[in-house]
Amino acid sequence: MPYKFTFDLSQFSQSLLKEIAKFSEKREIHKKIGKTARYLVKKFKVHRIIGLPVSDALMVIEDLIDTYVKNLAQRERFLKTSKRALLLPHCARKYMDRRCKARFHPDLAYYECMHCSPDCRINQASKLGEKKGYDVYVLPGGSCVRKILTRRKYEGVVGVACCEEIKLARKFLETLNMPAQAVPLIKNGCSGTKFSMETLEKTL
Numbered sequence: 796m797p798y799k800f801t802f803d804l805s806q807f808s809q810s811l812l813k814e815i816a817k818f819s820e821k822r823e824i825h826k827k828i829g830k831t832a833r834y835l836v837k838k839f840k841v842h843r844i845i846g847l848p849v850s851d852a853l854m855v856i857e858d859l860i861d862t863y864v865k866n867l868a869q870r871e872r873f874l875k876t877s878k879r880a881l882l883l884p885h886c887a888r889k890y891m892d893r894r895c896k897a898r899f900h901p902d903l904a905y906y907e908c909m910h911c912s913p914d915c916r917i918n919q920a921s922k923l924g925e926k927k928g929y930d931v932y933v934l935p936g937g938s939c940v941r942k943i944l945t946r947r948k949y950e951g952v953v954g955v956a957c958c959e960e961i962k963l964a965r966k967f968l969e970t971l972n973m974p975a976q977a978v979p980l981i982k983n984g985c986s987g988t989k990f991s992m993e994t995l996e997k998t999l
Contacts, residue, residue, distance in 0.1 A: 858958035876951030
């Protein structure tokens with residue numbers, strides 16, 4: 796279930812959150828993330844940066860740190876895999892209309908990027924994934940994940956999505972015993988969403 800509010804963390808340091816996640820994971824204190832998140836929100840005035848009430852800002856920061864902690868926990872297993880899938884959100888396409896030339900595959904309900912716009916984030920991410928040997932799927936929704944991963948046998952997966960979708964996907968991946976890495980959106984919404992290409996490249 797996506798957040799009931801929108802946020803934009805484009806100007807916020809993702810590397811800071813990753814360092815906090817590493818610190819938390821090493822000291823097994825990630826269950827106390829709430830206290831850390833509250834400190835972060837107040838210290839860096841995150842709620843003002845992303846234009847949300849403090850309670851909503853806390854939710855976002857807690858979820859981001861939790862995502863990075865789980866990435867760290869599964870990283871070693873993930874790196875041992877060979878056949879991998881990259882799942883991208885269609886809401887990050889440059890165009891959400893016919894100007895986007897992505898080809899839809901109804902059998903598995905996903906889009907295949909046709910690389911029509913050089914400055915499209917999905918185009919750039921798709922090329923990056925393909926170059927690294929991933930099968931790339933641009934998804935219209937989180938419900939497609941189950942269909943793709945049960946019909947096509949992968950050893951590992953990288954998913955780009957909002958933290959709420961990431962949490963739901965992780966629960967399903969646990970049933971498959973499949974290691975995963977997640978790249979959270981830094982700007983959410985129904986269109987024009989953003990994720991860090993630098994984070995994606997390092998994750999792949």
